[in-house]
């Protein structure tokens with residue numbers, strides 16, 4: 230029997246662009262490129278090319294509704310992407326449809342085409358406010374955010390205010406694109422705002438000649454990544470990289486600017502954004518290096534006793550993860566550990582306790598996502614201490630990447646009994662490890678032991694962090710030697 234392949238579908242409400250640089254054609258191309266089935270509700274037929282928009286004929290309401298009903302009943306899209314709506318009646322119809330159909334609704338509010346046509350009128354903006362409460366995400370550029378909020382946007386603070394204002398009007402999350410327009414900066418900067426996460430996405434600005442359709446491609450790519458199971462923040466990070474990759478390889482086809490390329494799942498780390506809570510983020514100098522791309526077997530242990538045993542067994546990268554000591558007992562333990570690490574010339578990372586690590590001049594610290602928000606990262610960097618960061622998603626490793634750490638940890642690869650942890654699986658490890666290893670040593674962690682380490686190493690990671698595979702083994706020495714051997718043979 231032949232295998233049945235299924236794809237999820239995303240419905241695009243957008244206008245046909247006869248040049249196929251933007252609009253429905255760019256939306257469907259993006260979805261297909263990312264292995265998602267795109268279906269369509271054509272809101273208008275535009276006659277345009279790379280230089281000008283000549284005509285825009287709106288679909289009538291009956292056609293809009295019939296197109297939608299035909300795809301909704303059968304294809305059951307999991308996400309809907311709204312692009313150009315041709316008039317305020319269409320906006321009101323969309324508000325009704327979105328209110329009745331449960332999916333992830335993402336709108337890129339096209340108020341002006343890049344060839345100069347203006348769709349923005351007071352009644353259109355008023356109608357758009359009815360659509361806002363039905364949207365999970367809106368992705369305006371700065372002029373569109375200013376038009377929708379009625380407020381000028383001239384600074385990073387204005388961008389944040391506009392995002393908050395749109396969110397107060399009922400949108401789930403807001404992505405304001407094009408922060409480089411503020412003060413003519415050299416970095417491309419977008420701002421993401423949701424009730425639980427707020428961050429800037431930035432990268433060096435590309436002077437791309439062929440940049441048509443970026444808004445359509447960005448919103449469609451977000452819809453695609455969400456329909457493939459990514460969270461909103463991860464989808465935004467991936468879509469940003471997808472557009473940067475597309476801008477780098479955009480091509481000319483007519484007399485004017487050509488479209489961005491649809492180049493598949495983004496694979497170059499340099500296309501991914503640096504994610505930061507700081508509006509004035511600039512790439513910092515890197516943390517001190519671990520002097521190797523391969524951290525090897527990396528036991529994570531919780532006592533001096535274990536530290537002594539494993540250093541003696543030949544382990545050269547190790548982490549002290551102490552959760553149950555405080556005050557003098559903690560500082561004495563860390564001090565002793567740091568001395569032992571020096572004696573054995575080991576790479577000893579201290580988990581969590583960054584102030585003591587700084588004070589005691591540790592080789593390195595390992596921090597989680599919560600810790601990197603509160604630790605004095607600049608002081609650690611300036612002291613020459615190495616930094617490792619835990620990550621479990623695209624958003625988290627893009628946030629770690631912004632700090633230029635000494636290594637990045639990816640986990641939990643498998644379910645673990647050691648602590649509650651998000652499981653990423655081998656698929657994500659296989660995708661992320663080669664990407665992050667373009668710049669950082671990477672270690673995999675979570676549920677790894679002698680029986681599954683081969684599959685982990687097949688992802689290309691050159692380091693594996695373990696707790697119970699050693700600490701709960703019948704014979705820790707044998708378990709350590711076996712893991713060291715398996716790593717050496719990979």
Ligand SMILES: Cc1ncc(COP(=O)(O)OP(=O)(O)O)c(N)n1
Pocket residue numbers: 527529548550580581595596597598600617618619620638639640648672674694
């Ligand atoms: C190598 C390595 N990777 C991940 C972690 C987890 O660190 P963190 O997120 O800080 O959680 P706790 O270990 O503090 O529970 C780690 N320790 N080591």
Ligand SMILES: Cc1nc(C(=O)O)sc1CCOP(=O)(O)O
Pocket residue numbers: 529619620621639640641642644645646647648650651674675676677694695696697698
């Ligand atoms: C400490 C830790 N951090 C993880 C993460 O995903 O960040 S998983 C984990 C526990 C690893 O223990 P074991 O090897 O026993 O599964």
Ligand SMILES: [Mg+2]
Pocket residue numbers: 580581595596597600
């Ligand atoms: Mg920690």
